[in-house]
Amino acid sequence: MSLFTQLIGTGRPDVVFLHGLFGRGKNWAGIAKSLAEHEHASVLFDLPNHGRSHWTDTFDYPAMASEVADELRLRLGSAASVTLVGHSMGGKVAMLMALQHPELVRRLVVVDIAPDISYQVRTSVPLVKAMRALDLNDIASRGAAEQLLAADVDDPAVRLFLLQNLKHTRTPQNRNGWQWELNLDLLGDHLDDVAAWPNVGEVSYPGPALWVGGSDSPYIQPEHHDRMRQLFPQVRLVRIPGAGHWVHADAPVELTAELLPFLAE
Template sequence: MLELHYREYGVARPGQPSLCLLHGLFGSGINWHGIARRLESDWHLIVPDLRNHGRSPHHPVMTYPAMAGDVLALLERLGIGAFIPVGHSMGGKVAMTLALHHPEHVPRLVVADMAPVRYAHDFSDVFAAFRAVQLEHLRRRSEADAQMARHIPDAAVRQYLLQNLVQDGEGWHWRLDLEVLERSIDIIGSFDEPCHLPFPGPALFLRGALSDYVRPEHEPRIRACFPAARIETLPGVGHWVYAEDPEGFTSRLQAFLAAS
């Protein structure tokens, strides 16, 4: 197991599980900062960078059991026995893996705009954009943005990706392990965890109304793996449900956490 970098918010309360917020592909724990600040007065939160992302170590294996194992090892090191995984996109699949493999630690589950199914996205445009950046000649971040724009016209997506670009004494580099991520993209898009032992606890699947990641045809698979699931829709938002409507997302999350 890898020793993940993490951020901590709030304080642990006796008898209350911690929340573990899990980011998506090409992201890092800092993506959850705004939501964590909204919740920290009522909850203890652990927000890791998953392997090959952010400040966490790189490793050639990028399977969901491996990522879930890293997270569980981190929480065990911190003395956290019960936790509620809250995952977005790829992090949602890590959260589902934790619930299915380790239900004794997981009283509830929250998944943001993701289903336990295989997706065919290869993100070839994103990897092409990363390769287009001439790191050795880069003088400022705006140059990287212009180089990526040929492949990614959406400025908001470019800014999300450029969070991974850092400069140190040796120059500019990506925090992501792009080689491993590109080689593993089919594994990341899949979800082959068996559901012969469904997760028995409450689960919230919160989809964006403008997103096609959670579709009606996915519901039987969701119910097979998570029979107590609630599937809710946040209006007016796409895949980035918590970033596009943080107030609405937090409200739905808190209502689910408070439900008996």
């Protein structure tokens, strides 16, 4: 089953974006539109169990990387070669794809994640609990859902981020027609797998790699630097001032300013 994608820009795509946990491809639409003004066409992926892509029975990073690779070959042919940009969970998929399918990846951009266990993913536990607590049969509107979610999720931006996954579709089982578009049960039950990093052995990716961290985010630590350089010898780390984990939402202009010269190298 193919993954859902969105194309932004014209011409042959040269940039691919992979979103993070509970996200979807359109989270990168603003930056992709900025890149389109500089003649870069982008493909925005909904990863498995997210957005409009299919659900699976397991959470498996190597399988996701292979699925994205297969999709690129299907859409762009055997000569596919792109700049791959991945944030958080999508950053781990991007790193694995660069390691396992380097012929498809001209350049790699990893946004606020490291090739290690990401213990910070456990902060999603209360978010999963809050989403599961919503009685979808009693929701009259998206606004009502946000009000209910506010009891457990204080940050309005986080609430809106989560509620992008709430879809209105009437079914016989759900008289009001609201349902989660992401696979909440699988993701909620496998947060430890989301946080994990698989054993990749002694492989390395020879191409250029840009490692972007938010200055206010705890996801990239000094102890991660050596492993990142082993896997990606050409890596260069930049920190975006004032940005947290969601760098593309906190500082889209600054992140775009880092991406454009990297794309031109």
